[in-house]
Amino acid sequence: MKFFIDTANLAQIKEAQDMGVLDGVTTNPTLMAKEGIKGEANIAKHYVDICTIVTGDVSAEVIATDFEGMVREGELLAKLHKQIVVKIPMIREGVKAIKYFSGKGIRTNCTLVFSAGQALLAAKAGATYVSPFIGRLDDVSTDGLSLIEDIRIIYDNYGYKTQILAASVRHPMHIINCAKLGADVATCPLTAILALLKHPLTDSGLAQFLADAKK
Numbered sequence: 001m002k003f004f005i006d007t008a009n010l011a012q013i014k015e016a017q018d019m020g021v022l023d024g025v026t027t028n029p030t031l032m033a034k035e036g037i038k039g040e041a042n043i044a045k046h047y048v049d050i051c052t053i054v055t056g057d058v059s060a061e062v063i064a065t066d067f068e069g070m071v072r073e074g075e076l077l078a079k080l081h082k083q084i085v086v087k088i089p090m091i092r093e094g095v096k097a098i099k100y101f102s103g104k105g106i107r108t109n110c111t112l113v114f115s116a117g118q119a120l121l122a123a124k125a126g127a128t129y130v131s132p133f134i135g136r137l138d139d140v141s142t143d144g145l146s147l148i149e150d151i152r153i154i155y156d157n158y159g160y161k162t163q164i165l166a167a168s169v170r171h172p173m174h175i176i177n178c179a180k181l182g183a184d185v186a187t188c189p190l191t192a193i194l195a196l197l198k199h200p201l202t203d204s205g206l207a208q209f210l211a212d213a214k215k
Contacts, residue, residue, distance in 0.1 A: 001179045002056070004165070004187035008035045008046065012190045013053050019193075024056035026109070026131075026167065026187040028087070029063065044080055051081040059109045059129070061087035062097075070097040078106045085109050085128060090118045095125045102126025109165065116150040123160040129185065134178070135168030144168070145177050152182045172196050 002023035005016045008031040016022040027050070032038075037046045047060050058081070062073040074086040074097065086101060087109045088094045098108045102125065109129040110122035114137060122130045132151060134144025151164050166178040169188035172195040178186045 001183060002185040003193060004056075004059075004185055005190055005193070006031070006167070006169075006187040007189065008032050008037060008050070010049060010053065013050060016190055016193060017054055021193065022054060022056070023185070024058060024083075024187075025050050025054055026059040026087070026165070028061045028111075044076075047077070047080050047084065051083045054083070056083065057085045057107070057129075058083050059085045059087040059111075061111065062089075065089065065091060065093060067093040067096050067100075070094065071100055074101055074106065074108075075104075087111050087131075088127075090114075090122065095121050098122060098125040098127050111167070114147070116147065116154060119147075119151040119162075119164075120154055123155060123158075123162040127162050129163045129165040131165045131167040131187075133168035134166055134174060135170045137168075145174075145181060148178055148181045148183050172198075 003021050004024040004026050005013055005022060006026045008027045013025055032043055037043055050058050060077045062070045064070045064073050070088060077084050077086050085107045088097050090110050090112050098110055101108050107128040109131055110127040111131045113119050113130050113132045119130045132147045137144035148166055163184035165185040165187060166183040167187050169175060169186050169192060171192055175186050175192060
């Protein structure tokens with residue numbers, strides 16, 4: 001399973017990259033705003049800065065919700081860097097835009113997916129990635145992981161190449177369970193990735209080894 005980091009913070013992206021486990025980055029307008037990145041020119045530069053740190057795909061989200069606007073923004077984003085994947089919302093005009101980009105050889109990430117039916121439409125339109133938001137489903141008392149399982153079954157049934165990018169991943173067990181269910185990618189905060197390192201037996205075992213070495 002690929003690990004993407006869900007942030008626009010360059011220091012966190014570099015830290016994950018330096019660990020040797022990072023495969024890509026996902027961003028959105030909220031994450032950009034959190035880092036104080038405003039204005040089209042500054043946002044575009046920030047995407048390029050991210051691409052210089054990582055070697056994998058970087059999802060860059062359009063703001064427009066109409067077909068023409070998404071096409072215009074998406075084409076500009078795709079020209080910024082070869083690693084850019086255009087992030088498109090799961091709406092009717094978004095599905096049309098995904099189909100258009102697929103025909104142009106521009107890779108896409110269909111975001112804000114909350115049902116298997118939406119994921120099916122994204123795959124049929126030719127999305128490179130589909131992003132089911134499992135944490136947000138958990139927030140409304142719905143099992144987000146069951147959606148990953150449903151999408152995996154549907155895609156395997158029909159041989160869809162669209163990759164399942166589990167989004168709104170919040171803790172290490174989300175990551176583990178997504179891996180068990182066959183998600184292609186998990187995108188999450190750096191804290192969730194670092195939490196995979198932790199185990200009390202590792203800590204106590206290392207402490208014992210070091211104590212014995214001093215003897």
